[in-house]
Amino acid sequence: MEKSFSITPWKYGLLATCILIVTCNVFFFSCGVVTWGSAVSRSGSYSAALCGVSVFGVAFLGMYVSLKESHKYSVYYLICGGLVISALGAYLFVFTAMRTELMGRFEERMRRLFAEKTHHDDKMQPVHSLFGCCGMDGPQDYLRTEHGALPSSCCYAFDCSNPSHVYEEGCSTKAITNLRMQADLNYYSCLAIISLEFMGLFTAYYMGKARKHAKTKVKDEETPMND
Template identity: 80%
Template sequence: MEKSFPITPWKYGLLVTCILIVTCNVFFFSCGVTTWGSAVSVYGSYGSALCGGAVFGVAFLGMYVALKVSYKYSIYYLIFSGLVIAALGSYLFTFTAMREQLMGRFEERMRDLFERKTHSDDKMQPVHSLFGCCGIEGPQDYLKEEHGALPSSCCYAFDCSKPAHVYEEGCSTKAVANLRMQAELNYYSCMAIIALEFLGLFTAYHLGKARKYAKTKIKDEETPIND
């Protein structure tokens, strides 16, 4: 029996894999930039953004390969996917080693912002609005000061007239917990992308192999037989 290499299963397998990679990369990209940026790590933010951009690029290349069923571009996809896996592996190793350090830097940054605040320029207000917290330990950080009053950013919808609107939790607890959650999302989405990239390599390899076999078979059938 002649051996056959069906194209359709590998075509749709690669397409679905690339769609899943793009979905995971949305979390990886956004959470990575936020985590590194919150800890004032410019190189980390750029590294996360570059890795995310490379993942998007390779994923869209994979979609093109799947839709066009191209043997040539499947080879390109295998090469670039291998490079992306290597880059993500390096990123994951670095991020794992520095994750707790980033959390510590973020907390130090918030305390520094709180100490530098003035009545006319409260540098903690963006943190309050973003994470839904107030002060470092809580609203008492403002109220215990001389002539202390809560900034509008410490309240839901900037309305401090109702006690229920006041954010009771301090930013050293809530903001750090929120950032830690984003760091976890960045970590696990990176692992998921690496696993999916390997699956993409597998499906792209077999898709290219099936496409090459189909082209070879057509050429063989069109070759005239000499007596």
């Protein structure tokens, strides 16, 4: 009972922390890839994806450590957790420095795509579908230039036969606002993960210490006394 009591609080603390990390990482991973990808930064997208995969891996390692109650694997978790914190810290620094530039790149990219669109090849369609907007300033951009024809991507479920399905807001406002929100989610979820990783290291350290102490105590109790 003493062994279970000494380990259990740290065990379930680590397990709960890892579950919270996985939850935050869903937002970090998805919003990070969308933010960097929208600004046409492959290296940024790959960095966000790599950090996200690493966080998932270390979180699942932490869950395994907590369920197995292993001192040896808790050491592995401490090492991997420290590396992930360093990687996330570097990512956060770069992302904070480039955040304004990414928004500018995205707006410039949208204007270029809109200028290059043709009746048969509308390069704005992925932007319409992803952010639920139409044209740069609204559907009037197409109604004015395309003689009343709207691309299907300007409508919910690609159905423009119903006027209520048409996206009324232009991408110059809605898409940029949406991307800023995703950038904010990426930033704050990264901060949350770093904080939770420190908490995970704390609980893993004391769980491993409690486990080692319990094993040592059992060995001492089994060792015969010499008179």
